[in-house]
Amino acid sequence: MMKLIKNFLATSAIPHRRQVKAGANDGEVALATASTDLILGVTDCPGGAVIGDRVDVVLLGETELDIGGTIAFGAFFTADAAGRGLAAAPAAGVNARTGGIMTIGAVSGDIARVLVTPSRIQG
Incomplete structure (x- = not known):
């Protein structure tokens, strides 16, 4: 890709x-x-x-991202205070900017492959 x-x-x-x-x-x-x-x-x-x-x-496209928390395969990710990937989970009615989608599940400290597709989601 x-x-x-x-x-x-x-x-x-x-x-x-x-x-x-x-x-x-x-x-x-x-x-x-x-x-x-x-x-x-x-x-x-x-x-x-x-x-x-x-x-x-x-x-846009697949790359590696440092991970700052547990994120499931296929989930949207956003940024933590250090720019690492964090599961995007906005409260109801709240918007969150996202960096893309996880192409593999990951936990804090991992370097994970992600699909960079910046967007916005709403809880």
Whole structure:
């Protein structure tokens, strides 16, 4: 499967295999830290990035993501406070931004294959 990757300017420290959100300006990204962030994709930047570095982001397609909690196969994932994957489980009537869908079940500390398909769900 092909993936869509775009290069952005990092406006915060961003580790490898973490979710990022839209930055304040066009062409900028920052670490996604909540389900309310405008999640764009997952970093593909071994060694990570610091402020001012260029960082590759998988916007669509399959890639690896660091996991921060238990997530079932096929479930939507969102970002925890460190940009890792966390099960998206918004309360009734509440919206959550998601980074995509799990292609395998995973638990905290895993590196899992995911399908990056940013979207929004409602509980």
